[in-house]
Amino acid sequence: MSNRIFFEFAKRSVRLHWLRSSLAVIGIVIGVAAIASMGMLGNSLVLSVSDSLSDVGDSIVIYPHGGISQGPGSVVKNDKITERQVKDIKSASGGNAVIPLYSTADEIKVGGEDGIATVYGLDTEDMPVVLNLADGQWLKSSSGAMAGSRLAEEYELKPGSRIKLGDNNLRIVGILEERGMGFDINPDNAVIVTDKFYSSTYDQDDYDQVIVKVTDINDIESVMDAIDKKMNKRDDVIDAFDTKAILETILDTFGKISMFTTAIGGISLLVAGVSIFNVQMMSVTERIKEIGIIRSIGTQKNEVLRMFIYESLILGFFGATLGALFSFVGGYLAILIMLQETSYLFEPSTLIYIPFGMAFGIATSLISGLYPAWKASNLNPIEALRHE
């Protein structure tokens, strides 16, 4: 109950010095808005990236050592993976599906249009394991091909369309589902052909890449170790990547970037803290006599302390509340501009940054107000009374 009178003191003091109080509040507003909107933006980025990555992280991707080809169009390769090596990989992988494949990039022609597309060659039986069909049928014979979703969109391909790959005419039998960026294969912009067609057309027997699909995701590391041990005995023959680890690394990196931008927001909160400290020191210095009076007529040290802490908490609370409103608007705009859509804003993991920023703002005010309040409560009442 007596707390109410000290809170009243704090409230009136803030109101009496409304201009400097508002300036201190503005500092907190900016700090909280910066932290919260940066956090929200960062989290939305992470969410959007993880949504666009197709992999659930259940694959091991194997390349010949020194022959990494990532992304469509890159064809710099030194070595291949032989049929024998694929057998070894199979024996090391336990019962998990092992899918060897060919890949390259080649010119395509659709109607009059020329272009470049990635070409994947796989066993027809392996196709349903790594690909998803959107329209038409699975590829059965060497005279056909399937098209990735984006390629289909660009060249208006439908089941039954014809494309020219190199010197061969192929009939499109199926269109694949959009898959997004992957670490194993990126079929969206690719033409899928049978392994037989590929090896006869490009005169190649050895494979470019092997994908191992692991049934139980918890086995992924042990399977990878087994493959590595079996294959890379004396010299490194293959390089194996676990998509789960890649995925984690990427998300972790984005998380760090978002933490970094949030920390930059934190710097503005630090500045706000200094300004609260300054305002509270001013308030204490101006009211030395008043502190002397209330101490002499029976106010305890801790009650004076509370009075001044309430003052900085009022500033912090107002700043944090306004900052939360601004961060919502600011975060909305930033996400709208950077991601062109705002659905990620309403995810709990994004919105949590608002109370998070508020908590930081209030805590900053509290910490900044501690020393001035302590100083006020420890004034000698006799000297404070004498102060003019």
Next chain:
Amino acid sequence: MTESMPVISLKNVCKTYSLPFGDVNALKNVSLDIMPGDFVAIMGPSGSGKSTMLNLVGSLDVPTSGSLFIDGIDIKKLTDDELTNLRRDTIGFIFQQFNLIPLLNVRENVEYPYILKYRHKDNEGRCEELLHRVDLTDNMIHHKPNELSGGQQQRVAIARALVNNPKILLCDEPTGNLDSKTGQQVMELLSELNSHGMTVIMVTHDQNIAEYARRQIILMDGEIV
């Protein structure tokens, strides 16, 4: 009976301040008993130790040596919080500069020590009663201190000093900032309170004001003469 026990008792009290140019003995071996219902004026030129005496009696400070009992309590044994509570419950302060709290209005100023003591607001009209007793009208109670005259402010201060039923009223030059007529009215009010049994201790250097007291104590260089 408590009547026979002094409300303030100083025995061989010394107060020494350590200053950069050496120690200053503000009070030297002062012994003094003040009985309940007394009206004591402490007089002396500046630097005689009046203020030091007032600070000790007001439990704002503790003696360097000797003993000081306020209402039977040895104040040397009290913690800072206990000293604060003693000031709140047992002593009413009246200052030369009135020292009202600028953030609070008249009624709130009077109520403030009450809330400190009882942890709740005054719902029994004690503040109004006291304000009437010091001749302040109801239309003044919502004014801020700086909207009042000096005499009115001092009356509010007296009402505030009385709100917790103190045993001692401690006045530091209570008329020092008032014209003589207003000062006289304030002194009459203090006399009236004393006639109803309140112990009044007053520091002043004004002989005319000191005449209101029943007993005058003169300090000179830290000693009672």
